[in-house]
Amino acid sequence: MSLEWFDRVCSEMQDSLESICDQYDEIGHMRIDRAAKHPKIEFFVEFEEEDREVFCTLFFDPHNEEFYIEDFDLTTGETYRQILPNIEDILDAIHEIFHNFMDSEIEDIDDDEIDVTDEIDTDDYDEDVYADGGEYDVVVDVEWTTPEVLAYSYLDEVEVTYKFGVVKETGDGILHRINRIFTEGDETIEDETNFIFSKEEAGAIIELIEENMDVMEGFDPS
Structure with missing residues (x-):
């Protein structure tokens, strides 16, 4: 397969x-x-x-x-x-x-x-997002280069998705994460975060993740 x-x-x-x-x-x-x-x-x-x-x-x-x-x-x-x-x-x-x-x-x-x-929401791959700027939120113009990708899901209760984009003004990368929780009342609770990083940082971030995967614990529903 x-x-x-x-x-x-x-x-x-x-x-x-x-x-x-x-x-x-x-x-x-x-x-x-x-x-x-x-x-x-x-x-x-x-x-x-x-x-x-x-x-x-x-x-x-x-x-x-x-x-x-x-x-x-x-x-x-x-x-x-x-x-x-x-x-x-x-x-x-x-x-x-x-x-x-x-x-x-x-x-x-x-x-x-x-x-x-x-x-209808006409914002698609070119849109403004809010990046954490400390005391104030900073609006950045982003061109999304991937669709929303499902990274994790558990039953019909929780799902986590990511998509990748590029900040137009700086050329930095941005990861947009959405954590969705589906309640018994058919409501959806969403928590959205954005992580911005430069091209020079990307290699170090990937290396840190790869080197520490074995010390991380996966989700155990039991």
Whole structure:
């Protein structure tokens, strides 16, 4: 079993979707879960008040080395797989599902009460983030170079994600970490942090982590 094909598709997916669809470029996001038994890519949009809507999940079968999307047949009442053999088929499928989703979302909004253009968060890969500046928060302009990647999850209770970007003004790297806790009341508690570092520091940071992995303790749910 190999994840080489999965990793290649992940590296090309975001840029390819942005280049073929201006609307996805404005509001589309993707998150990679490489640790699952069947690794997956979730495609989503975010609305106000941290309301995230996943419109498609692309799965990868590592045994057969193929991508697929699960769909539900209303006639038979069964779930089936749509196999997507190449990157062109994957892009076409995600693109079509995205527009079907957006069309249905717009139809559900009462235009007399809600302005759709105000509801959708159009900040995507270029955005301002807050970095810890001591007594005051400092706003920095960031170009995100990766999608949100799932680093850890436990059941349906906790997940930790990271994404990497570059601070436009200084060229420094930035790691954006989100710790999400899902409560029994279907609420999501999020804790976001940003870590900024220079290119010269990166090697020392990597070396420190690698040299001290054996003294760290993993999470033990028992």
